[in-house]
Amino acid sequence: AFAGYVLIAALLLVLFRKLILIRIQYENDIKLERIKRENTEHLNRAKLQFFTNISHEFRTPLTLILGPIEKLVNSGDGGNVIQQQLRVVANNASRLQRLINQLLDFRKADAGNLDLRIAEGNFYKFLKEIKLSFDALAADKNIKFTLNASSNVIDLYFDRDQMEKVVFNLLSNAFKHVSPEGEVAVQLLEHETFVQLVVLDNGVGIPAAEIDKVFERFFTGENKSATDSGIGLALCKSLVELHHGTIRVESQEQVATRFIVDIPKGKDHFDDNQIIEDFKDSEDVSKYVEYAFDRTNVEQETNRQYRKDISELSRILVVEDNDQVRSFIKSIFQYDYVVLEAENGDEGFAVALEENPDLILSDVMMPIVDGFTLCSRLKQDLNTSHIPIILLTARTSYIYQVEGLEKGADDYITKPFSPEILKLKVKNLLQSREQSRQLAQSNSSLTIEPKKITVTSADEIFMNQAIELVENNISNSEYTVVEFGKDIGLSRMQLYRKLKAIAGLSPNEFVRMMRVKRSAQLLEQGDYNVSEVTYQVGFTDPTYLRKCFKQQFGMTPSEYAKSHKKSV
Structure with missing residues (x-):
């Protein structure tokens, strides 16, 4: 034992x-x-x-x-x-x-040092404008891109700048991994205590072993893109959690991936110092009072401006669906410009075709036709492709600086904007176009270079066609503006507007300038006298050529020929 x-x-x-x-x-x-x-x-x-x-x-x-x-x-x-x-x-x-x-x-x-600026707003409208900025990318890649919501008014307390980064990153990630002709969908659902945002794509998906790692910093995964940094989704998670929300991902390889963001409703979960109590959105005209500028100088110049011939004033088209904001913008420019108005993109396009303004200011978020669509239509139409466009947006420039989202706008400005900054942007754009027109008429070159005086490819093609048609008919004294317009495919009025906008010349002035510049080229060669050159460039009277030549170069053809010979 x-x-x-x-x-x-x-x-x-x-x-x-x-x-x-x-x-x-x-x-x-x-x-x-x-x-x-x-x-x-x-x-x-x-x-x-x-x-x-x-x-x-x-x-x-x-x-x-x-x-x-x-x-x-x-x-x-x-x-x-x-x-x-x-x-x-x-x-x-x-x-x-x-x-x-x-x-x-x-x-x-x-x-823990990132301060939130929380204010209540319509989260659906917030998403809608971000979606608009990705529509061009979806069209370029032939991707079906949709936004579906349980309501068009879903109020939520959130920081617009930080939440914009969350949505931007989720959409960029979806577009990065979806195949051409695939689908990206955004869903917004309002529940009793929270709002749920879902970004879905039917791209390559995420391997099961990586699901728990996608929000880790510097993690890029097996299906990483060459542009992945491993920061975007980690930043999303941090920003969502700062909103006291949650973010998760569900994915099946080669089927679909869903990023799901839940943000609690109300404001009790935020600190008092994070709440902007007197917040007004960009559509509230009283917000612009903060940016009010001194009008004393403007008032003093009013009489001087109105003494001008109205035909000398540049014409600005303001396309904005908010009546108060549109009136405010009009008040900024009404003493210096002729101001035209339209309530939406569809009406704006019609006014642009009829009135041929010198510049267009357009809101992005509008009913019927939004600002991005309007911008595309204007830049693709030969009648309006030369018109500079400034888009007004409630979002920051962050979402517009993505390759592939370029819609042809010449500039963006964030609402609410400073009137002085807006005035300077308008002034600079108009001056830039005026410099291009002066360059077309300049004697520094005897040839017109379309690429130096045009902004859009459509305008460059137009100018190349116009120059070629005139050159082909340079010796034809009976070549008329009507024939010129018919050959280029525009009515006489359309041709007038287009050439006036790009080169600062009427069709008759444009043809005459090209004939005079060609005569200068021939005189520089020294092989022809003035009478011979006259008929070679389509003039029927040497006296008339002499008059036009002196207007262009400040000297007669004979004097020009002599000065050229001396300089050889």
């Missing part, structure tokens, strides 16, 4: 030792796991700190790059080819700036 007890005791001792070893191993495993987790966390913090520090260093030279590039793009210099290359540079520089800002935002959110 004693031996049996000894054996049992020995077994218990062995078992006890084994249990101790197992516990020690377990504790070591936990410790190692903790150390591994801490090391990973430390590595991630080190990465973030490194990228944050270097991002701050990048911002100054990047700003110095973007400034001159923006000026070159806005100037329109260099023609379409150069402008396209400049836009590529600008788009990529802007993308780099977005990545830097994402890192800095993520760092602030991670450290």
Whole structure:
């Protein structure tokens, strides 16, 4: 019996030792796991700190790059080819700036230093305008892109700038991974205590093993794009959680992926210092009182402006569905310009065709036809493609600096806007177009270069056709404006408006200028006298050529020929 007890005791001792070893191993495993987790966390913090520090260093030279590039793009210099290359540079520089800002935002959110500015607003309307900015990308890729909501008025307390980044990142991610002719859908559902946003795409999907990792910082995954940074979704998660919401993902490879964001309703979960109590949205005209400007100088100049012949004033078309905002914009410009009005994009397009304004200011969010669609229609129509357009948007420029979203707008301005800034943008655009017209009439070159005086490809094609038609008929003194218009496919009035807008000349003046410049080219060659040149360029009377030549060059054809010979 004693031996049996000894054996049992020995077994218990062995078992006890084994249990101790197992516990020690377990504790070591936990410790190692903790150390591994801490090391990973430390590595991630080190990465973030490194990228944050270097991002701050990048911002100054990047700003110095973007400034001159923006000026070159806005100037329109260099023609379409150069402008396209400049836009590529600008788009990529802007993308780099977005990545830097994402890192800095993520760092602030991670450290709890990102302050929210919360105000109540219609979340459906907020989403609708962001969707509009992606419509062009969807059309380019032939992707079905829809927005469905349980109501067109869904009130929610949220920070517009930060939530814009969430939606932007989710949509960019969806478009990045969906195939051409695929589908991206946005769903907005209002529940009793929360609002749910769903972004769905039927793209490549996410492997099951990666589902739990997609919101980890710097994680890019198996189906990563060359442009993935691993920050976007992590930033989304941080910003959603700052709104006391949740974000999750459901995915089946090669079938569909759904990102689901739930944001609680009400404002009790936010701190008082995060709430903007007196918030007014961009459609509330009283918001613009904050940007009121001194009108004393304007009033003093009123009589001087109205003494001008009204035909000398530039014409601005304001397309805005909000009557009060439209009246406010009109009040800004009515002393310096002829102001035309339209309530929506469809009416705006009709007014633009009929009145041929010098510049168009258009809201983005409008019923019937939105501002983006209006902009596309205007730039694609030969009758209106030359008209500069400024789009007014309630969203920040963040969502418009994505390659592929360019709709042809010459500039964007965020509502509510400063009247002085808007006036300067309008003035600069009109001056830029006037400089292009002067360049077309300049004697610095005896040939007209369409790429230097046009902004859109449609206008460049038009000018090339116009120049070719006149050159082909340069010696035909009976070539009329009616025939000119018929050959180019425009009525006499359409041709007049188009040439006047681009070159600052009527069709008759344009043909005459080209004949005179060709006569100067022939005189420079020295092979023909003035009488011979007269008939070669389509003039029937040397005296009339002499008159036109002196108006263009400030000297007679004979004097021009002599001065050229002396300089050889």
